[in-house]
Amino acid sequence: QQQVKQSPQSLIVQKGGISIINCAYENxxxxxxPWYQQFPGKGPALLIAIRPDVSEKKEGRFTISFNKSAxxxxxxxxxSQPGDSxxxxxxxxxxxxxxxxxxxxxxxxxxxx
Amino acid sequence: xxxxxQNPRHLVRxxxxxxxxxxxxxxxxxxxxxxxxxxxEGLKFMVYLQKENIIDESGMPKERFSAxxxxxxxxxxxxxxxxxxxxxxxxxASRNELGGLRAFFGQGTRxxxx
Numbered sequence: 760q761q762q763v764k765q766s767p768q769s770l771i772v773q774k775g776g777i778s779i780i781n782c783a784y785e786n787x788x789x790x791x792x793p794w795y796q797q798f799p800g801k802g803p804a805l806l807i808a809i810r811p812d813v814s815e816k817k818e819g820r821f822t823i824s825f826n827k828s829a830x831x832x833x834x835x836x837x838x839s840q841p842g843d844s845x846x847x848x849x850x851x852x853x854x855x856x857x858x859x860x861x862x863x864x865x866x867x868x869x870x871x872x
Numbered sequence: 873x874x875x876x877x878q879n880p881r882h883l884v885r886x887x888x889x890x891x892x893x894x895x896x897x898x899x900x901x902x903x904x905x906x907x908x909x910x911x912x913e914g915l916k917f918m919v920y921l922q923k924e925n926i927i928d929e930s931g932m933p934k935e936r937f938s939a940x941x942x943x944x945x946x947x948x949x950x951x952x953x954x955x956x957x958x959x960x961x962x963x964x965a966s967r968n969e970l971g972g973l974r975a976f977f978g979q980g981t982r983x984x985x986x
Binding site for chain 2 (some may be wrong): 763805859
């Protein structure tokens with residue numbers, strides 16, 4: 760059972776456009792929701808994260824929107840650039856205990872020049 | 873300040889051989905996680921260790937896989953009698969007690985079983 764569902768699987772955007780990636784979760788015990796960026800041959804790197812007591816968090820061109828009642832959250836990349844081309848993973852964890860990350864399956868983003 | 877170091881970066885093993893993957897956490901980090909990434913899939917949790925202790929191994933296959941994080945030296949993920957289905961990228965992440973929830977990932981070891 761996929762605890763964190765991510766869509767779309769792939770996304771092509773023109774330079775300057777907005778990239779939107781969506782995730783939905785099942786487990787209401789999740790209380791921390793990070794997004795990771797992964798380039799080919801590299802490990803995932805934390806991009807931005809949000810806690811469920813906040814509905815939106817913005818860092819530069821990256822924004823997370825969070826809808827607790829719908830158990831959904833999304834990543835928006837404004838003014839997308841070719842350098843943003845990578846695979847993006849949403850994740851979730853429960854604080855306390857082992858705090859292991861549960862990942863979505865990833866979205867491969869391609870930003871065309 | 874070096875990041876999380878994993879080696880080897882690439883490992884090729886024949887079916888039935890053993891694979892040993894090493895992870896040196898960031899300096900000052902005493903928590904280590906191992907994740908496995910199959911092609912076109914997200915990362916899946918395998919095991920969580922603190923120095924000399926396995927805290928959570930709920931994601932580890934019951935047979936052939938083991939992990940350790942000794943008092944001195946790197947964490948080791950060991951896969952005995954590898955099979956083709958073990959081919960994947962294995963990532964290690966580390967964090968410290970005070971670093972909140974941020975875990976830093978290594979670059980991974982790509983295991984290919986032929």
